[in-house]
Amino acid sequence: MSQFLVLLVAVLAVDAAMASASRLQYGYYSQTCPQAEKIVRDVIGRNRMREPRSAASVMRLQFHDCFVNGCDASLLLDDTPNMLGEKLALSNINSLRSYQVIDEAKEELELACPSVVSCADILIMAARDAVELSGGPCWEVKLGRLDSLTASQEDSNRIMPSPRANATYLIDLFKSFNLSITDLVALSGSHSIGQARCFSIVFRLYNQSGTGRPDPNMDPTYRKKLDHLCPLSGDGNVTGDLDATPRVFDNQYFKDLVNLRGFLNSDQTLFSGNALTGELVRRFSRDQQAFFSAFVEGMVKLGDLQSGQPGEVRKNCRVVNKPAESGSYQVWVLNDKRMK
C-alpha cells in the first residue's frame, strides 16, 4: 500500500512538472499581442542608449525574481502595510535598480494590449534583450508566466547569495534549483556587464574571512586599484566595474578571473576556490562561444522556475490588481520550482 502511495505521488509530481512546462510557450503572445517582444526590446534599447548600465541592471532582475518563488515578478511589488516586499531585502536594497525601465515597458504594453502581457514575462524578455543589445547571444524565450499575488522579503533574505559566498556554497545553492555547476559558472558570466558597490567588497579588501588581511587571490596591481576606489571607511555606495569591459557582454569576465582580477569574492572563488568551477572558468576564458551556449542554457533553465502559486496579469507591475479587476485572475497550479 505504501509503495502504491509513493508511486502515486511520483506520478502526480511528474504530471505537475509537465503541466508547468507546457504552460510556457514560444510565441505565446503571437495572437493576443504580436508586437509585445518588439515593444520590450525598443524600451530596453532606448534606456540603454540613455544610460548604458541599465542593461546590466535590468538583466540582474531576472535572477533576483526567479530564485525567490519562481519567475513571477514578485520582486517588482512595492511594500504595502500588510506585506514586506522583496525590494528592500538584503541583496536588493540600495542595489537593484532600473525598475522604472520595466514600468516603461509595461505602460507601453498596456496601451497596445491591456491586461495581456505579464510583468514576469517582461522581465524574461528584458533580460534577453539586454544581453543581446550588449553584444551577447540571442535566444528565443518561452512566455506565458503569471504575476504573483504576493512577495516575500523573508524568502529573498534566506535565498539570495551574498557577495562573500564561496564556490561550495554557490554550487549547493544552484543545485537546490536543479542548476548544474556549468549553469552556475555560465550564469555568473552575467557579471560581464555592470557594476557593484564598494560595500560588496570592502571585507575582501581589508578583512577576508576575519584575517585582517586582503583576499590573497587578487592581483596586487588590481588590489591597489580597488584599495584606491574603496578605502576602508569610505563611501560604500561608490561603484566599480565587474569586469574590464562592463558595457560589453563577452568572456572578458572569465579572462579577468584567470588573471585574479575578479571584483566580487563570489566571482573570484569560482576560479580560485574550486577545481571544477575553476576548470569551467578557464574554458570559458578561452572559448567565448562555449560561454554563450552555456549561458543561454542557464538563462532558459532559470526562466523555467515556477512557484506553483496562483497568479494574474498585473496592470501595474508594482501592485496587485484591485479586487474589481480580479476577473483577470488566472489561477493555475504549477509544479514546485525546486523539482527534486
Ligand code: HEM
Ligand atoms: C552566483 C551568485 C551571484 C552572486 C553572489 C551575485 C552577487 C552580485 C552582487 C553582490 C552584485 C553587486 C551588488 C551591489 O554591489 O550593489 C551583483 C551585480 C550584478 N549581478 Fe550578480 N550575483 C550572482 C549571480 C548573478 C546572476 C545569475 C545574474 C544574472 C543572470 C547576475 C547578474 C548581475 C548583474 C548584471 C549585475 C550588475 C548590475 C548593475 O550594474 O546594476 N548575477 N551580483
